[in-house]
Amino acid sequence: MKKVFLLSLSLIVLAAFQPPKSAPKAVTMSKTALQNKIKGGWAGQVIGCTFGGPTEFRYPGTMINDYQNIPWYDGYIKHTMINNPGLYDDLYMDLTFVDVFEKEGLDAPTASHAKAYANAEYMLWHANQAGRYNILNGINAPESGHWLNNPHADDIDFQIEADFSGLMAPGMPNTAAQIGDGIGHIMNYGDGWYGGVYVGAMYSLAFVSSDINYVVKESLKTIPAQSTFYQCIADVIKWHAKYPNDWKQTWFETQRKWADEVGCPDGVHVPFNIDAKINAAYIVIGLLYGNGDFTKTMEISTRCGQDSDCNPSSAGGILGTMIGYDKIPAHWTMGLKEAEDIDFKYTTMSLNDVYQMGLKHALQVVQKNGGQVSGDNVTIAVQTPKTVRLEQAFTGHFPIEKKTIQKELTDEYTTEFDGIGFVLMGNAGAARQSAPRERSNANYVFNAELYLDGKRVETAKLPVSFTSRRHDLFWKYQLPKGKHSIRVKVLNPNPEYTIRMTNLLTYDNKPIKANL
Incomplete structure (x- = not known):
């Protein structure tokens, strides 16, 4: 009996990784059909973001139960765009890069994109804010995103912003990866980068396939199998094959194996998780178990929890691209047209503007990559996915302690830890008596020095402005294993402002195993 069970399980796992049917070498469609898919991709993002907005990070480490109602009504999209425009951060970040391509062409340098987003007025968090701070302080890409300079390198940020790359490269996942x-x-x-590569590839292949299983599996070929991102998504595909009618069982398996956070200091040792791979897993759970049904896809990707506006936004955008704008159910598009001429906050672009730009850019990319545009016909040279290079952050680093500090740094602070790395969490802002000004654009900047084992290793600027702040105060990785001393000294104290230290996260070269 045991042998029969193991054989059956092996067949299930093997079936999960059977090569999907091959895509055609070329696909021809009308410009109208291409436009319809591009519109579906952008509209799907807006729908998913709006639907999941009220639940965003309200359900960390748990799913949203079926009895929990998630509202949707006619006029909801317009109301949200006007009254809660900050919800659409993944959209206006997307559009920042689209705007640069529009102004400077397809060969716009990375520096132009970095400058545009670093100097934008919108508020950012996690990897986006850490990258912005780096750009504003002379650390340029790709070093600005590297984990030694960015404790949030594995976070979801590029994953939620990479839609543009796939929508610009219909049927061309390798070109999408190159663009992004x-x-x-x-x-x-x-x-963190792989999340964007994978999402971009799924958008790209959604133009030329109506099989969501094919799109999910084939797109994963762009990711190195040695990476933890690949392994997480491969597990989801395997569990979907094993539990084809039970998305909650796959959610539980994903939670059990992949919920431990290593990088993002905010997510270590707490239920909150903004890591790219587990949120990408929720996108994939929504797509696979939704099986082409827009409503099921929205519901499942949202009810997986965590970043539950961005995940259905990605899933809705990918499925919207596959089925096209005209096939998105009327339930989800009610009131959409009333919102399509509203500019996204911090931009001068509306959905109708982006629909047109999207078609323009896609046609340019098609022609640049072996395709043809002849009259109303567009012939796409479909690409077989190629694996991008291997890179893995926080290798050999295991979070072992997150010590609460909760002190205001007025002069200097000293402490010790045992391990190979640390992150001193906190932020600069208004003093307590000036709390309402905390997110103001006050231009005061603290200067602070970091001494490690008695040696000065860094002098950092700590702006009190929320848009230019340093997301974490200080950090260092890859230190010799052993005891280390930390000393932080403020060079220019100011009674109107303060530096709040919240936690000290420390790393060792091996995990602590509980004796269970």
Whole structure:
């Protein structure tokens, strides 16, 4: 009996990785059909982001149960775009890069994209903010996204912004990866970059296939099998084959194996998780178990929790590209047309503008990469996915302690730790008596020195402005294993402002194993 069970399990796993049917070498469609898919991709993002908005990070480490109602009604999209425009950060970040391509052409340098987003007025978090700080302070891409310079390198940021790369490269996943390479490394590295490569590939292949299983599996070929990102998504595909009618079982398996955060200091040792791979897993769970049904895809990708607006936004955009704007169910597009002329905040672009730009850029990319545009016909030279280079962040680093500090740094602070790395978490801002000004654009900048084992290793600027802030105060990795001393000294204290230290996260070269 045991042998029969093991044989059956092996067949299930093997079936999960059977090569999907090959895509045609060329696909011809009308410009109208291409435009319809591009519109579906952008509209799907907006729908998913709006639907999941009220649940964003309200369900960390748990799914959203079926009895929990998630609202949707006519006029909801317009209302949200006007009254909660900050929800669409993944959209207006996307559009920042689209705008640069529009102004400077397809060969716009990475530096132009980095400058545009670093100097934008919108608020950012995690890898995006860490990358912005680096760019503003002379650390350029790709170093700005590298994990030694960015503790949030594995976070979700480029994954939620890479839609543009796939929508610009219909049927060309390798070109999508190339378009997004420099941009993705402004703020991410390793798994954080792979999230964007994978999402871009799924968008790209959604133009030329109506089989969501094919798109999910074939796109994964762009990711190195040695990476943890690949292994996580491969597991989801395997579990979907094993539990084809139970997305919650796959969610539980994903949570059990992949929920441990290593990089993002905010997510270590707490349920909150903004890591790219586990949120990409939720996108894939939505797509696979939704099986082409837009409503099921929206519901499942949202109910997986965590970043539950960005994940259905990606899933909705990919599926919207596959089925096209005209096939998105009326339930989800009600009120959409009323919102399509509204400029996204911090931009001068509306959905209708982006629909047109998207077609223009896609036609240019098609022609640049072996395809043809003849009259109303567009012939795409479909690409077989190629694996991008291997890069992995935080290798050999295991978070072992997150010590609460909760002190204001007025002069200097000293502490010790045992390990190979640390992140001193916190932020500069208004003093407590000036709390309402905390997110103001005050231009005061602290200067602070970091001494490690008695040696000064860094002098950093700590702006109090929320848009130019340093997301974490200080960090160092790859230190010799052993005891280390930390000393932080403020060079220019100011009673109107303060530096708040929240936690000290420390790393060792091996994990602590509980004796269970």
